Amino acid sequence: MKELDDYLKLMSEEEGSDLHLRANTPIFVRKHGKLVKLDLPPLTETQYLAIIDSLLSKEQKERLHREKTVTLSYQAANQARYRIHLFFEMQGVSIVIRLIPEKIPRFDTLHLPKSVEDFIHLESGLVIIAGPTNSGKSTTMASLIDAINRKQSRHIITIESPIEFVHKNINSLISQREIGIHTLSYERAIKAAMSEDADIITIGRLQHSAAIQSAIKAANADHLVFATMDANDIQEVLHQITSSNNENFDQHSLNKTLASTLKGIVVQHLIESVDGSRVPAVELLKNTPHIHDLIMKEKFEEIPAALEAGYQTYQTQTFYQSIRDLYRLEYISEETATRHLKDSKYGLLLQGIRHLSHNIEFGEAFL
Known part of the structure; x- marks a missing residue:
């Protein structure tokens, strides 16, 4: 459906991973883990129902009403693939669309x-x-x-x-x-x-x-x-x-x-x-x-x-050892590491980590 594909193209341009759609509601995308509201008019009820109708087969519509949720895959006109999840909530049916990367990451x-x-x-x-x-x-x-x-x-x-x-x-x-x-x-x-x-x-x-x-x-x-x-x-x-x-x-x-x-x-x-x-x-x-x-x-x-x-x-x-290594390798900031390590014994060692050599392979033992 062209209208849906246009929104998916916009999500791609915004470097988003997920698109959130609902009738008469602002449109959101998730970008690097954070939800961002797009400067677009909300979908009307008619537009929204047309998108749902184009996405679902008769069997999928029946399953959505029976189980109150349904998940499917979708391939847009540009050949990009998406995982689409429809579910009932207080205001009706919501849609969350996730981009599936074209290439499998090494x-x-x-x-x-x-x-x-x-x-x-x-x-x-x-x-x-x-x-x-x-x-x-x-x-x-x-x-x-x-x-x-x-x-x-x-x-x-x-x-x-x-x-x-x-x-x-x-x-x-x-x-x-x-x-x-x-x-x-x-x-x-x-x-x-x-x-x-x-x-x-x-x-x-x-x-x-x-x-x-x-x-x-x-x-x-x-x-x-x-x-x-x-x-x-x-x-x-x-x-x-x-x-x-x-x-x-x-x-x-x-x-x-x-x-x-x-x-x-x-x-x-x-x-x-x-x-x-x-x-x-x-x-x-x-x-x-x-x-x-x-x-x-x-x-x-x-x-x-x-x-x-x-x-x-x-x-x-452990999760804490992973956080410690990520900080030591400078993948994450001190603020992020502190937030995740504060309740562990590694939080006490955080100040000392920055003085150690960073020239190590990922996962090498912390000395």
Whole structure:
């Protein structure tokens, strides 16, 4: 639809990541994490309903009224791709549109710890990419899959709602499936992938108990499974997984299976960088022998101390250690670092960090 495409073009010109639309309401874009009101007249009710009508199929309209929310992908006239989310709220239906980058970012441009890329060399197991909404989870996972695609020959099945980044077959064969179009549910798609000669299964959003159980089974059956989850920290990820138990597992069996199949958890938060963009602060878990035992015993409250202790030996890290490194490498300002570190012991060390050499590799141990 031309009118919608015009607004999307304007968002691009404003270097925005998200466009917020609602009838008779100012139009907003999100730019570098901050919401900015555009100097444009609001959409009329007629204009707004025409946009909704052009976006949704009959089935999607029925789902929106039944479930009060619907998510879809959209390709504009200029071939740019977007993820569109419609939802009911007090004033009616709102639309949030997120730009999907045309090119999949290379891993080394994301400012993530280098050891995160080690997960692409695994043969099997479960790797979770987590964070709050709009924290770059999908971008991180797409970048890891792209790295596999360029370096390895694997059959990769992605399960998404909707399909976001489009992968081309380079050295790997990639099959992308969208919930509601190519398959009915995450659970069915995961089970099917186990019979479709998949080496790697990626799951766009792991949240329901049945899908979580299916993902664990797939990882336990010699598949490498990457999945994203909405969670603020590693403990929350582990609680979500272990509380997903149903009649298929007793709790001890679930903990034992998770402890043996989980290979890593990456939790990322985007924070403001010195150049006005955003960089990820990352909490990183790798399944060390000590972490394995803590998961078995559900001693999740001891996980942060284990991550901190494993910083040099295993390249695990806490959120606070990540903030500390970002400041030392001059990605973030002292003000930003202070705001995030003030409640940790690293806040006491902040003044000393600026006197240390900055000539280090990202993620090198803080001395």
